[in-house]
Amino acid sequence: MMPQEQVEYLSTFLSKGLVDMNAVIDFETGEVKGDAANGAPIFQTTCASCHGFDGRALDWGDADEPGYIGTEANANPWEVLHKILNGHPGVEMISLSAFPLQNAVDVLAYTRTLPEE
Numbered sequence: 547m548m549p550q551e552q553v554e555y556l557s558t559f560l561s562k563g564l565v566d567m568n569a570v571i572d573f574e575t576g577e578v579k580g581d582a583a584n585g586a587p588i589f590q591t592t593c594a595s596c597h598g599f600d601g602r603a604l605d606w607g608d609a610d611e612p613g614y615i616g617t618e619a620n621a622n623p624w625e626v627l628h629k630i631l632n633g634h635p636g637v638e639m640i641s642l643s644a645f646p647l648q649n650a651v652d653v654l655a656y657t658r659t660l661p662e663e
C-alpha cells in the first residue's frame with residue numbers, strides 16, 4: 547500500500563507534471579526543438595555545480611562506457627528531459643518544472659553538445 551502522501555505526489559504529477567514530449571522532441575529522430583545558446587547559461591548556473599561545466603563531474607557509467615549528461619542526452623533525450631523537469635530518484639537534484647517548458651528543452655539542447663565520453 548502506498549502512503550497517502552505518496553498518492554498525492556503521484557496524482558499531482560499525473561494531473562500537472564506530464565508534458566507533450568512529441569511537441570519538443572522528434573519522435574523518429576530524437577531531434578530537440580530547443581535553443582542550445584539559451585540553454586547554456588541555464589546549465590552553467592544551475593546544473594554545473596553538481597555535474598561540472600562540461601557535464602562530466604558525475605559519471606553513472608563505468609570505465610569502458612562512461613555515462614555523462616552528454617552521453618545520456620544524445621542516447622535518450624526523452625529520459626533527460628524527464629529528469630530536467632522532475633529530478634533523479636533518490637538523489638538531491640533540482641527540478642525545472644516551475645519554469646516555462648522551453649527553458650528545460652533549451653537545457654536539453656545544450657546538454658546534447660556536451661562531451662559524450
Ligand code: HEC
Pocket residue numbers: 589592593594595596597604605606615618625626629630634637638639640642653657
Ligand atoms: C544538487 C546537485 C545536482 C544538480 C544541481 C543537478 N543534478 Fe542532475 N543529478 C545529480 C545526481 C547526484 C545524479 C545521479 C547521478 C548518478 O546516478 O550517479 C543526477 C542525475 C542526473 C541525470 C540522469 C542520470 C541517469 O542515470 O540517467 C541527468 C540527465 C541529470 N542529472 C541532468 C541534470 C541537469 C540537466 C541539471 C540542471 C537542470 C541537473 N542535473 C542538476 C545531481 C544534481
